[in-house]
Amino acid sequence: MPMDSKDKVVASGNRRFRKSFIHAFTGIKTAILEERHMRVHITAGMIVIICGVFFKVTKVEWLFLIFSIFNVLAFEMINTAIERAVDVATEEFHPYAKKAKDVAAGAVLLAALCSAVIGLIIFIPKLF
Structure with missing residues (x-):
């Protein structure tokens, strides 16, 4: 069943939200490993x-x-x-x-x- 435009926006928002956490955890990891x-x-x-x-x-x-x-x-x-x-x-x-x-x-x-x-x-x- 294809996604309607509202579902696509929510899915896109969830990916961005998840990516922001990934970037934040990468920053913490970098600080711990390099500083x-x-x-x-x-x-x-x-x-x-x-x-x-x-x-x-x-x-x-x-x-x-x-x-x-x-x-x-x-x-x-x-x-x-x-x-x-x-x-x-x-x-x-x-x-x-x-x-x-x-x-x-x-x-x-x-x-x-x-x-x-x-x-x-x-x-x-x-x-x-």
Whole structure:
């Protein structure tokens, strides 16, 4: 039975939707395989999760921890995207290119520092 035009639009939309997920997962895979800092952040996140299980953190504490972990990972991926885009845009040194990379790296640092503070607030009382 042939598809009518409405079914074709839905099928086409589903393919685009599925392709967008494939591209997103490819981006995550690329970041993990090619970016050392991404692997460092993932390792730190896994340690935090293990500590959360060990110290039996509350649901609210889990929310803060999980948000913090994924926030740092997302910022690291944005930083990587900016660095690569700048590298493609210019092969020679340009002060604006350096500033763009430095600002993106600074954003990751702020996210990581915020996450560290949240971790300390949650875990220090559990140690004593």
